[in-house]
Amino acid sequence: MTTATASKGVDGPRVEQAVREYLLAIGEDPDRPGLVDTPARVARAAAEIFGGLHEDPLAVLDKTFDLGHGEMVIVKDIPFYSTCEHHLVPFHGVAHVGYIPSAEGLVTGLSKLARLVDVFARRPQVQERLTTQVVDALVSSLRPLGAIVVIECEHLCMSMRGIRKPGAKTITSAVRGELRLPAARAEALSLIHGR
Numbered sequence: 001m002t003t004a005t006a007s008k009g010v011d012g013p014r015v016e017q018a019v020r021e022y023l024l025a026i027g028e029d030p031d032r033p034g035l036v037d038t039p040a041r042v043a044r045a046a047a048e049i050f051g052g053l054h055e056d057p058l059a060v061l062d063k064t065f066d067l068g069h070g071e072m073v074i075v076k077d078i079p080f081y082s083t084c085e086h087h088l089v090p091f092h093g094v095a096h097v098g099y100i101p102s103a104e105g106l107v108t109g110l111s112k113l114a115r116l117v118d119v120f121a122r123r124p125q126v127q128e129r130l131t132t133q134v135v136d137a138l139v140s141s142l143r144p145l146g147a148i149v150v151i152e153c154e155h156l157c158m159s160m161r162g163i164r165k166p167g168a169k170t171i172t173s174a175v176r177g178e179l180r181l182p183a184a185r186a187e188a189l190s191l192i193h194g195r
């Protein structure tokens with residue numbers, strides 16, 4: 001029976017149907033008591049996990065204010081979960097997001113940087129694209145003098161299956177504008193790494 005409804009652009013009934021089929025395909029009985037509600041649960045979870053597909057990242061950053069602060073701002077250790085688009089299993093870790101405001105000192109709320117990470121993380125993703133999408137959204141919205149995003153993740157597709165190397169970390173970075181200059185980049189990285 002279909003119980004989920006379309007939510008945030010994710011077609012719940014269709015997810016339910018597919019999950020039921022998936023359970024059959026792996027040799028399970030989708031009608032046994034433990035699984036009977038699973039398709040609906042997965043549909044609700046999918047609306048949350050993939051809801052970022054239907055959210056506008058620039059809307060997250062549309063509230064800006066002018067603090068006249070022209071120095072570097074970094075929010076580090078933002079935890080997040082995303083989904084590997086190759087295997088549809090999680091990858092998770094932390095993001096560090098920083099920028100040097102424009103000459104006018106245009107900034108956004110600190111929480112918005114974490115929201116921006118979440119909008120892009122709650123989609124089927126690869127880590128490299130997640131990294132550049134966050135930095136490019138920041139650049140197009142705040143027009144900062146410079147921006148940097150560093151992401152450190154463990155990919156469950158490398159831990160629980162395949163090569164099976166739990167604990168291996170993938171680190172990606174994307175740097176724009178004045179933060180590409182060696183001194184600025186070094187300052188950002190030393191703040192991110194806590195030295």
Ligand SMILES: Nc1nc2c(ncn2[C@@H]2O[C@H](COP(=O)(O)OP(=O)(O)OP(=O)(O)O)[C@@H](O)[C@H]2O)c(=O)[nH]1
Binds near residue numbers: 084085126128158
């Ligand atoms: N560059 C990049 N690769 C990723 C990411 N997530 C998963 N992968 C890799 O995507 C690749 C997919 O490789 P395939 O050979 O098509 O798939 P596979 O046979 O399941 O590969 P194995 O994981 O090596 O078993 C694997 O090497 C994964 O480690 C990511 O965010 N970025």
Ligand SMILES: [Zn+2]
Binds near residue numbers: 085086089157158
């Ligand atoms: Zn994967």
